[in-house]
Structure formats: C-alpha cells, structure tokens
Amino acid sequence: xxxxxxxxxxxxxxxxxxxxxxxxxxxxxxxxxxxxxxxxxxxxxxxxxxxxxxxxxxxxxxxxxxxxxxxxxxxxxxxxxxxxxxxxxxxxxxxxxxxxxxxxxxxxxxxxxxxxxxxxxxxxxxxxxxxxxxxxxxxxxxxxxxxxxxxxxxxxxxxxxxxxxxxxxxxxxxxxxxxxxxxxxxxxxxxxxxxxxxxxxxxxxxxxxxxxxxxxxxxxxxxxxxxxxxxxxxxxxxxxxxxxxxx
Amino acid sequence: xxxxxxxxxxxxxxxxxxxxxxxxxxxxxxxxxxxxxxxxxxxxxxxxxxxxxxxxxxxxxxxxxxxxxxxxxxxxxxxxxxxxxxxxxxxxxxxxxxxxxxxxxxxxxxxxxxxxxxxxxxxxxxxxxxxxxxxxxxxxxxxxxxxxxxxxxxxxxxxxxxxxxxxxxxxxxxxxxxxxxxxxxxxxxxxxxxxxxxxxxxxxxxxxxxxxxxxxxxxxxxxxxxxxxxxxxxxxxxxxxxxxxxxx
Numbered sequence: 001x002x003x004x005x006x007x008x009x010x011x012x013x014x015x016x017x018x019x020x021x022x023x024x025x026x027x028x029x030x031x032x033x034x035x036x037x038x039x040x041x042x043x044x045x046x047x048x049x050x051x052x053x054x055x056x057x058x059x060x061x062x063x064x065x066x067x068x069x070x071x072x073x074x075x076x077x078x079x080x081x082x083x084x085x086x087x088x089x090x091x092x093x094x095x096x097x098x099x100x101x102x103x104x105x106x107x108x109x110x111x112x113x114x115x116x117x118x119x120x121x122x123x124x125x126x127x128x129x130x131x132x133x134x135x136x137x138x139x140x141x142x143x144x145x146x147x148x149x150x151x152x153x154x155x156x157x158x159x160x161x162x163x164x165x166x167x168x169x170x171x172x173x174x175x176x177x178x179x180x181x182x183x184x185x186x187x188x189x190x191x192x193x194x195x196x197x198x199x200x201x202x203x204x205x206x207x208x209x210x211x212x213x214x215x216x217x218x219x220x221x222x223x224x225x226x227x228x229x230x231x232x233x234x235x236x237x238x239x240x241x242x243x244x245x246x247x
Numbered sequence: 248x249x250x251x252x253x254x255x256x257x258x259x260x261x262x263x264x265x266x267x268x269x270x271x272x273x274x275x276x277x278x279x280x281x282x283x284x285x286x287x288x289x290x291x292x293x294x295x296x297x298x299x300x301x302x303x304x305x306x307x308x309x310x311x312x313x314x315x316x317x318x319x320x321x322x323x324x325x326x327x328x329x330x331x332x333x334x335x336x337x338x339x340x341x342x343x344x345x346x347x348x349x350x351x352x353x354x355x356x357x358x359x360x361x362x363x364x365x366x367x368x369x370x371x372x373x374x375x376x377x378x379x380x381x382x383x384x385x386x387x388x389x390x391x392x393x394x395x396x397x398x399x400x401x402x403x404x405x406x407x408x409x410x411x412x413x414x415x416x417x418x419x420x421x422x423x424x425x426x427x428x429x430x431x432x433x434x435x436x437x438x439x440x441x442x443x444x445x446x447x448x449x450x451x452x453x454x455x456x457x458x459x460x461x462x463x464x465x466x467x468x469x470x471x472x473x474x475x476x477x478x479x480x481x482x483x484x485x486x487x488x489x490x491x492x493x494x495x
Contacts, residue, residue, distance in 0.1 A: 003355055
C-alpha cells in the first residue's frame with residue numbers, strides 16, 4: 001500500500017490538473033470571502049459577531065467542490081488514456097488501488113482545504129483591517145468555520161474518487177458533479193429548504209457553517225455526507241473490482 | 248532476468264469469455280513455454296487481445312483458466328516481476344514525460360528507480376526520456392510500452408501488436424530484441440497482424456479465429472509437406488477469405 005500511495009502522490013504531483021485546480025480553489029476562496037464583505041451594508045458591530053464572522057469566512061469553502069473534480073479525474077482518468085491497464089497490471093488486487101487513491105485524495109483534500117482557508121483568512125484579515133476593524137482571531141467562530149472548510153474538503157476528495165470509480169467517463173462524471181452542485185441542489189434547496197437541506201451538498205454547507213437558519217446541525221450534516229461517502233466508496237470499489245478492464 | 252518460479256510458461260486451459268451473447272474466446276487451450284517466442288495470430292475480433300487481457304487479470308474468464316508461471320495473474324504477489332506486458336500502448340498520460348511515466352510504474356510496483364534509465368536505453372528512448380508522451384510518434388509509444396514491460400526484467404512477456412506503428416528499422420530492431428529476450432530464456436507471447444513478420448521471429452504459432460483455436464505448432468511442422476507460405480496456410484485455416492485486419 002505504501003508503494004501505491006507514493007506512486008499516486010507522484011502522479012498527482014506531476015499532473016497539471018492538480019496545481020491548476022489548487023490555484024482555482026485559492027482564488028475562489030479569496031473571491032468567495034471578499035465579494036460578500038464588499039456587498040454587505042451591515043454595521044461594523046455585525047462583522048465581529050459570530051454570524052458576521054461566518055458570513056465573512058464561509059466562502060473559503062466555495063471552491064472546495066473542485067476537490068471532487070480532482071478525485072474524479074484521479075480515478076476515472078485511469079480509463080482516459082489507458083492508464084487503467086498499466087495500473088491494474090501492476091496491482092491486480094484492485095481494491096488496493098482504490099484504497100490508495102482514497103487515502104491520497106483525503107490528504108489532498110486537506111491540503112486544498114487548508115489553502116482555501118488560508119486564502120480566505122488572509123483576505124478577511126486584510127478587509128477588516130482596511131475597514132478599521134480587527135478580525136477577532138480569538139473567537140471560535142473563526143476557526144470552526146475554517147475547520148469546516150478543511151473537513152468538507154477532506155471528505156470531498158475521496159468522494160470524487162468514489163464517483164470516478166462508478167462513472168468511468170471523466171467528462172460525464174465531472175459535468176454531472178458540477179451540474180449537481182451548482183444547479184440541482186441549490187435549486188431544490190431554494191424550492192423547499194426544510195426538505196432539501198438533507199442533500200449532501202447542502203449538508204456540506206452546514207459543516208462549513210454557512211449562516212442560514214434552514215441548515216442542518218453540524219452533526220447530522222456530517223452523518224449525511226459521511227454516509228454518502230461510505231456508500232459511494234463501497235459501490236465504487238465493487239464496480240472497479242468487478243468490471244473488466246477492456247481498454 | 249531473475250525468477251524464483253519453476254514454471255515459466257503461459258497457459259490457457261479451456262479458456263472462454265462471453266460478452267453477453269457474444270463468445271469472444273471459445274474453449275481456448277494452448278501454452279507458451281520458456282525460451283520461445285510464440286506468435287499469436289488472428290484477425291480483428293479473433294480474441295487475441297481478450298485472451299491476453301484474461302492472462303493479465305484484466306478480464307475475468309467466463310470459464311477455464313488463464314495461467315502465468317503456474318498461477319492466475321492476480322495470485323502473484325509481485326506480478327510485474329513475473330510478467331511484463333505491453334497491451335494497447337504504454338497507458339501514459341500525454342502531459343507526463345516518458346521517464347516520469349516509468350517512474351510512477353516503478354514506484355507502484357516497488358521497483359528501484361534506478362532501473363528506469365537502463366530500460367529507456369534498451370528501447371532507444373534515452374534522448375526522449377524527458378519529452379511529453381503526447382508528442383511521441385506511434386513507434387515511440389510502442390517502445391515506451393515495451394520499456395514498461397521490461398521494467399522489472401520479467402521472465403514472461405505478453406506483447407500485443409508490438410510492431411504496430413514501427414518503421415522498417417524499428418521492426419528490424421524489435422525482431423532482434425525479441426530473439427535476444429527469448430534467448431535469455433523468457434517465455435514470450437506476441438500477437439501481430441503481420442504474418443510475415445511473425446514468421447520471422449516466432450518459434451511457435453498459435454492461430455485463432457472467432458475465439459477458437461485453429462492451429463498450435465511450430466511453423467516448421469505447420470508447413471511440413473506443403474509448398475504454401477505461412478500466409479497461404481493462415482488463410483486456408485480461417486476459411487479461405489482474407490480475415491479482416493491480417494496482412495502478409
């Protein structure tokens with residue numbers, strides 16, 4: 001397993017997709033933080049309240065959905081250029097390959113989450129300072145919001161791998177993930193928040209403490225996202241083990 | 248070449264693969280032994296690649312057995328050290344360099360990194376080691392695929408159409424390399440559409456058509472008592488008409 005993890009890390013390190021998406025996640029973290037701050041017309045006292053802090057920092061995780069894309073590309077990409085043949089010739093016990101990818105993409109998700117959180121924190125700190133305020137770094141709301149960003153990112157990395165294990169077509173898998181995240185879930189949630197707050201993407205908003213009274217609590221949200229991840233891992237691993245590698 | 252295995256052969260026993268209603272490989276039985284190049288001949292869709300993929304554990308047989316070094320491929324602890332395979336190209340990301348592609352394989356297989364440069368040298372790709380695979384010609388891709396197969400210096404080689412895309416000099420080089428590798432005692436199973444080329448390198452010929460075995464013998468025995476060439480014999484075996492994708 002150690003060799004597989006090292007090989008996967010090497011493959012990720014030498015893939016331009018990894019670095020361009022990391023840059024995108026950082027950029028979205030900055031924009032997701034500064035845009036609502038600039039647009040807000042709240043009084044200064046609001047910005048140092050817990051809700052104000054959450055409003056300022058929850059955008060850190062706006063880009064971590066892209067971590068799913070990295071995971072999808074990492075797994076489904078095996079079939080894109082015929083790498084699957086070489087991968088499974090090297091490691092015929094395929095669940096080991098999936099296991100190594102899950103592990104590596106959880107770690108990569110943590111890295112993406114930390115970068116997004118750092119970008120958001122630096123942006124919010126600069127904006128507060130520019131407005132003559134201080135971001136209250138001693139408040140748990142700051143760190144819980146950023147920790148939520150890192151946690152969601154850590155869960156999304158392996159989720160992408162599991163999706164890629166189920167759907168071998170990279171373009172279809174990535175398009176499906178993005179449409180689901182950007183259009184389907186927000187639309188359904190807008191239509192009926194109390195029902196569709198149980199959707200996994202919306203539940204992940206709760207983990208990263210998006211300020212909204214309709215959100216689930218963090219614990220049930222973790223159960224929803226963690227449960228989906230576990231189910232997808234089992235289904236994805238079985239699919240990879242059972243399907244013939246014909247190309 | 249180093250091996251701890253006694254049985255250095257490739258063996259298919261009543262091997263069958265069905266995809267839905269279509270029988271791709273039908274009760275195929277043959278073997279390829281150490282120190283010989285076994286030519287695996289058949290037209291497009293004859294079942295050659297499916298058979299090779301079953302030998303490599305990539306496709307599950309519907310019934311029968313596909314064995315390398317006496318066991319199914321998936322039962323080998325370090326399969327790359329037992330079998331080297333080139334099938335459907337190198338399987339490399341086009342944005343990655345040749346050397347990086349091989350280093351990733353070596354890392355995953357637990358092979359030493361310093362084994363990569365010599366194998367690139369062996370296939371004549373040293374000068375292109377740092378080039379992105381996406382810029383490679385078909386012939387260079389074939390050489391890179393072969394480099395991957397030879398990375399662990401395995402005693403068994405399974406090569407699917409290794410001369411496809413090679414220029415005449417490359418074909419000559421491949422012919423010499425296969426003879427050299429078999430001379431070192433390896434069991435080599437090599438498929439090709441190029442009958443004349445296979446006749447040059449193969450010690451033994453296995454002919455399949457529509458998934459079924461038509462012939463399995465040395466070329467000398469197959470042609471014994473005939474005035475016909477291997478090409479003519481092949482088309483006789485497959486039923487007169489020219490099999491699709493096979494050329495003299």
